[in-house]
Amino acid sequence: DIQLTQSPSFLSASVGDRVTITCRASQGISSYLAWYQQKPGKAPKLLIYAASTLQSGVPSRFSGSGSGTEFTLTISSLQPEDFATYYCQHPGTFGPGTKVDIK
Amino acid sequence: QVQLQESGPGLVKPSQTLSLTCTVSGGSISSGSYYWSWIRQPAGKGLEWIGRIYTSGSTNYNPSLKSRVTISVDTSKNQFSLKLSSVTAADTAVYYCARNTAYCSGGSCYKAADYWGQGTLVTVSS
Numbered sequence: 001d002i003q004l005t006q007s008p009s010f011l012s013a014s015v016g017d018r019v020t021i022t023c024r025a026s027q028g029i030s031s032y033l034a035w036y037q038q039k040p041g042k043a044p045k046l047l048i049y050a051a052s053t054l055q056s057g058v059p060s061r062f063s064g065s066g067s068g069t070e071f072t073l074t075i076s077s078l079q080p081e082d083f084a085t086y087y088c089q090h091p092g093t094f095g096p097g098t099k100v101d102i103k
Numbered sequence: 104q105v106q107l108q109e110s111g112p113g114l115v116k117p118s119q120t121l122s123l124t125c126t127v128s129g130g131s132i133s134s135g136s137y138y139w140s141w142i143r144q145p146a147g148k149g150l151e152w153i154g155r156i157y158t159s160g161s162t163n164y165n166p167s168l169k170s171r172v173t174i175s176v177d178t179s180k181n182q183f184s185l186k187l188s189s190v191t192a193a194d195t196a197v198y199y200c201a202r203n204t205a206y207c208s209g210g211s212c213y214k215a216a217d218y219w220g221q222g223t224l225v226t227v228s229s
Contacts, residue, residue, distance in 0.1 A: 001166060034215040036150075043199055043219035044150065049206055050213035087150055091203075091214050092163065094142075094150040 002026055004088055004095035012103040019075040021098045023088035028068045032090055035064055035073045038097075039084045047086075048073065075100075105129040107200050107220035115194075115227050121187040125200030125220055132181045133158045136205040140216065141174060141185045143196040151196075155203065156183055190227045197222040 003026040013019050023033065031051040036044035046055045048064035051071055061076045075082055083102055088095040111123035125139070132139065140155035154164035156174045164172045168187070176183040187194060201216035 030211070032213060034213075036216075038150075043201075043222055044216070045219075046215050046217050049215035050208070050211075053206065053213075055215075055217065089150075089152075089215070092152055092165070094152060097149045 002029060002090055002093055004090060004093055006086075006088060006095040006098050008098060009096065010099045010101065012101050013078050014103045015078055015080055017078045017103075019078050019082075019100060021073045021086055021088075021100075023066075023071040023073070023095050025069045025071075025090060029090050031067045033064075033066070033071050034089045035062075036087045036089060037082075037084045038087065044087060105202060105218045107202060107218055109198060109200050109220045109223040111223065111225070113224060113226060115190055115225060116229050117191055117227055118189055121185070121190050121194060121225055121227070123185045123198055123200075123223065123225070125183050125185075127181045127183075127202070131178075132176065132183065133178045136207070136212070138203045138205075138214070139174075139176065139183045140201050140203055142199045142201060142216075143194075144199070144222075145193075145196040153185065153187075153198075192227050195225065195227045197224050 005024045033051045035048040038044040052064045063074045085097045085099045106128045108126045115121045138157045141153040156162045171188045173186040199222045200220045202218040203214045204217045205212040
């Protein structure tokens with residue numbers, strides 16, 4: 001079974017900061033990776049699929065890259081509404097999550 | 104606009120079977136390149152994929168839960184369901200249903216959960 005790890009598990013950042021979250025797969029998964037954002041008490045929201053394709057309606061400050069075993073989610077300029085937990089997913093499994101908090 | 108809504112008991116006794124239904128509105132459960140999944144999240148923890156079903160009836164389950172999980176679909180009611188048997192306190196969680204869409208390009212199809220229900224808390228306690 002494929003395992004996903006994320007780093008960091010927690011990060012503290014300020015509005016306007018550039019933020020990068022890494023997701024690593026235990027074996028190559030090509031570009032079969034999605035990223036989700038979850039706010040407290042809410043269902044996750046799809047941000048990116050196919051590793052780098054932005055879901056319709058998602059702000060362009062979000063971007064994804066990578067293939068094989070290493071992937072990144074980047075927020076180019078952190079906004080107040082971006083403070084949340086972010087999960088990567090390969091069909092059948094989720095990463096453990098990265099919580100982005102206010103510095 | 105597609106909407107998903109989970110329903111079912113919020114309290115289940117240990118050793119009993121947890122049963123939830125997800126009702127899909129705003130679109131047919133049978134149309135398009137979709138499959139339908141269940142995900143859960145214990146309080147303060149991450150997301151755990153439970154399993155998925157295609158409208159053909161084909162299923163895949165999380166190996167760690169496979170012996171206890173059954174997912175089924177009722178296309179006439181536009182619903183799909185989850186049954187989890189022999190529950191313990193460790194099964195206490197918010198349970199989400201989701202639609203997964205296949206985004207296909209260049210011969211490859213990338214699947215992601217683009218619509219989610221709001222989630223329903225199920226507590227296992229006597």
